[in-house]
Amino acid sequence: MSQEIFAALMIAALLWPLLLMLREPLMAALVGRGEARFPLDPLWATAPLPALALALLGGDGSLTLSAWLLGGVWVLDEPRRVLLGFTGLLWLLAGWYARGYLAGDGERAVAGNDRAASRLARFALLWPLTLTGNLLLLLAEDIASFYLGFAVMTFAAYGLVIHSGTRDALTGGRAYLIMAVLGEGLILGGLLWGAGSLGTLTLGGLREGLVNLEHGVWIGLLLWLGFGVKAGVAGLHLWLPLAHPVAPTPASAVLSGAMVKAGVVGWMATLPLGEPAAAQGFVELGRAMLAVGLAGALGAALVGVCQRHPKAVLAYSSVSQLGMLAALVGAGLTAPGLWPALAPAVVLFAAHHGLTKGALFLGVGIGEHPPRLPAWALALLLALPALSLAGALGSGLATKWTFKAALYDGGHSGLVAWLSLAAVGTTLLMARTLWCQWQGERQARHNGLMPLSAPMPLAWLLLLASGLLLPAWLPLLGAEGGSPPREELAGLWWPLLAGLALVLPAIWLTRRGVSLAWHRPPPGDLWWPLSRAAGRLVEAARAGGERLAAIKGGWVAWWMELERSGTAALDALGEGESWLRRHAALLTMAVAIGLALVLLFGAA
Amino acid sequence: MSAAFFPVATLATSLAAAAIIFLLPEGAFRARTGLNLAAALLKIGLVAWMVRGLSQGHAYAVEFPVLEGLAFVLRADALGIMFAGLSSLLWLFTTIYAIGYLEDSPNRRRFFGFFSLCVASTLGISLAGNLFTFLIFYELLTLSTYPLVAHRGNPKALAAATLYLRFTLTAGLVLMIGMVALHALAGDIRFGQREILAEFGAEQRGTLIAIFWVLIAGLGVKAALVPLHGWLPRAMVAPAPVSALLHAVAVVKAGAFGIVRLVYDVYGAELSHSLGLLTGLAAVATVTILYGSLRALAQVELKPRLAFSTVSQVSYVVLGIGLFGPLGTIAALSHLLHQGLMKITLFFCAGNYAEELGIHRIDELDGAGRRMPLTSVAFTLGALGMIGVPPLVGFLSKWYLGTGAVQAGMPWVIAVLMVSSLLNAAYFLPILYRLWFRPGPDHGVGTWPAERHLGRLETSAWLLLPVVATALFSVLAGLFAGLPYTPLEWATRVANLEYLP
Secondary structure, three states: OOOHHHHHHHHHHHHHHHHHHHHHHHHHHOOOOOOOOOOOOOHHHHHHHHOOOOOOHHEEEEEEEOOOOEEEEEEEHHHHHHHHHHHHHHHHHHHHHHHHHHHHHHHHHOOHHHHHHHHHHHHHHHHHHHHHHHHHHHHHOOOOOOOHHHHHEEEEEHHOOOOOOOOHHHHHHHHHHHHHHHHHHHHHHHHHHHHHHHHOOOOOHHHHHHHOOOHHHHHHHHHHHHHHOOOOOOOOOOOOHHHHHHOOHHHHHHHHHHHHHHHHHHHHHHHOOOOOOOOOOHHHHHHHHHHHHHHHHHHHHHHHHOOHHHHHHHHHHHHHHHHHHHHHHHHHHHHHHHHHHHHHHHHHEEEEEEEHHEEEHHHHHHHHHOOOOHHHHHHHHHHHHHHHOOOOOOHHHHHHHHHHHHHOOOHHHHHHHHHHHHHHHHHHHHHHHHHHHHHHHHHHHHHHHOOOHHHHHHHHHHHHHHHHHHHHHHHHHHHOOOOOOOHHHHHHHHHHHHHHHHHHHHHHHHHHHOOOOOOOOOOOOOOHHHHHHHHHHHHHHHHHHHHHHHHHHHHHHHHHHHHHHHHHHHHHHHHHHHHHHHHHHHHHHHHHHHHHHHHHHHHO | OOOOOOHHHHHHHHHHHHHHHHOOOOOHHHHHHHHHHHHHHHHHHHHHHHHHHHOOOOOEEEEEEOOOOOEEEEEEEEHHHHHHHHHHHHHHHHHHHHHHHHOOOOOOOHHHHEEEEEEHHHHHHHHHHEHHHHHHHHHHHHHHHHHHHHOHHHHHHHHHHHHHHHHHHHHHHHHHHHHHHHHHHEEEEEEOHHHHHHHOOHHHHHHHHHHHHHHHHHHHOOOOOOOOOHHHHHHHHHHHHHHHHHHHHHHHHHHHHHHHHHHHHHOOHHHHHHHOOHHHHHHHHHHHHHHHHHHHHHHOOOHHHHHHHHHHHHHHHHHHHHHHOOHHHHHHHHHHHHHHHHHHHHHHHHHHHHHHHHOHHHHHHHOOHHHHHHHHHHHHHHHHHHHOOOOOOOHHHHHHHHHHHHHHHOHHHHHHHHHHHHHHHHHHHHHHHHHHOOOOHHHHOOOOOOOOOOOOOOHHHHHHHHHHHHHHHHHHHOOOOOOOOOHOOOOOOOHHHOOOO
């Protein structure tokens, strides 16, 4: 592919969604107010197509734009192709699904419902904008473009999260935004510190330079935590279970499938992974990442199985999966020799989780409006991605095999055991999701089937298939898929079986009416106590501020009083002067007489 | 044409415009408008010509002696012309805006006359070649802005204007004392003659430090450094174009520009650094940045919040000066321009909301994005820029501040930047949320405080055009920062002059 076509394709990938975004207000202005149209037309849904084309057709290459920001460098290479490919596909299918999911709003809008129309217009505007940010951060090699993409994606997605405008949605959006801003601040600090110390403008320069920088590990810490907000590191994950259930289902799918991966991409882009010369501090940092990642992977499973809403369960599952990813990245930092084999596994994991979690989320929407399929067929289709995520088949199996092989070769069997334990947790979470969905579906069938519009099942099935068959089509993006040999299957399947062994008695007990959850943590777990504490802190700060303002007021009043008394003294002086002036003649006469008398008597 | 022509002509444009406006009758709307716009455009042309000439190596200067050993000097150097370019460009937009804003209001002759005087003094400040000339125009600026702040004539405006005068006149006096002391010590120092003070030996260190801080105290009032900032939030009672002028173009900028001149062209960065003055400046700036942001957070009205945000943001310039090294200098100089672009946008927007919908409080902004989409987009861009989100120019300033801090060996500044970004987000994002995500009168919830339909567009075109233009500039100057003649590129050029022999 010639450089011109490559450059054109790269620019088109980023510009096309923006143009589609700008089309919305333009069309609205042309059509005029009052005449509502359904903005999510087929053209709107093509936003990620140029990016997909770039992933499929573009070879390795880069594009340098000297006028752009601080100097733009956009690169396409093998990991980026895979990330771009799955991201584009997920966005494409989720966008298509949204055309069906929001069709009800569309009908209301056309019928003259103003709220629905403005919600839809907002969605149509922010969806491509968020996509642009997501694509830019994948392609960017210069720090400024990367941060631009990250920020655009983060802020634009807020509008997607609070789409419905309900109270829960606003709470979820608030949690999302507060955490995101915190993360942005940490990332900015890390990037500025790193780039300033190294005098570099590119992510590559930062990654290589951090290796033996004096304060490198602190910069690494800032970046880990900053990106960790997005990547749901335990403790910073609070927004995920709050924002996912409230967002419209297609938005949850891209949020959980594609956008949270931006955190992992950030780690891979900035941390000195696979650098044998990296300072000892980074090994410690890697250990911390590993430990916190595993804690998140297991903890999220425990909290997640207690949830009632299938999307909340799926959000906790995302936290759990991202914890596993973080543990793998941490292992790469601890043992640099491992990283060359581990890096493709992490990318594959990201792609697998992105597509599969996307299919699971879209499946929730399908379960809420079940199509006229036999119940067993629907159940099977819903269970397939769950099984894949648990590592039993399809892309899940391939992913698990890839990183397991890499870890075994590097002699990290302990980590493998922990990850398998996390996979047991995944099995439980998947079982819980399906259970919640089944309950929901029964309710839905009881209430009478909602009409299901055609784009939804189509997008869902395509995403399901592309997720399951990921190892088969991955070579199209120039990467290896990998499939395990037959004799390894037992070792890969035991977590699933162990999980099922826990699930089946649980189901049996539940059907007998035994309640298993003695305490259900609310979705967002630590968010609630923390936000209460923050509220009290703000109250205290406000009271302190008022006290300070009172002190300042007193101080100013004291000065004003001083000034007033000073002015009064001056006035008195002036009055004295005018008194003197008025009585000048008399006074002089008195003095003269006095003098004369003194002279008179003095002489005598 | 002679080198003396351009600086004098640029200055004369505004002075002549002021004189003619005072002579025109109150009702001569068209003549006044035409004159205003013609003068603003002519000035941009002259400044652009000088910019071009400077990059080709021409010099523009004029001077004549006033007293023995004291000269009146006008000189266009790279730094001065940068400030002149900013003020003349933003002046055009402010003029357009003011014409739309003050339509049908009384005393327009007085307003526009002093308005033109004010731009003349700003240009004088930017083209001044020594402290004496600087001080003349600095004081002229104080006097010509007083009638603008007091324009409305109600007790609140008069009180604010009196307070403004108290602060600035006192500061002018302090500045003059410092200047005289410096003159007594070293004679007439032209801007750029850094070697004069650099030659003083160790025994004069104390004197130099003392004079520096006296001068900073004088300049710091206009630059709104805490605790000398008290006048700025009060002065927001002035009409919106005046606020834009106070906060973005002239007054606050004149103070910051004076500090830039003092550090880079009188003391020199090297000397300031070795005297330990830069660290002091960075500390003062840090306090101001955080204090301003915290106070902004507590405001419930839009304009006071923006005013405290100015207190905080202008100190980024001072912080940049405090970071020894080319990157910090680039940050300071480019933020001088960047802050102007963003803040003028925000104040124009605040004015539009007040004029079109009667909105003054932040909680009245619910759903205004739907009623006034272009204004709200501009406000959003300005606010995101203040937070430091790319691709807006505010990000570039933060970038250079952060990297400059590392270069200067003060990485703690990055923590200040992080906290300040968070605070900025905390007081701007709720406004954006209200604008776009809350249902408002246009969604059928409540009513606007005082809605007027000023034009066929969302508001009068005179008010809308400048907002859109400045917002567009602040996006484009960030997005394509690598192009020649962007604020960043020009700031880099000036910084290279300072640090490269």
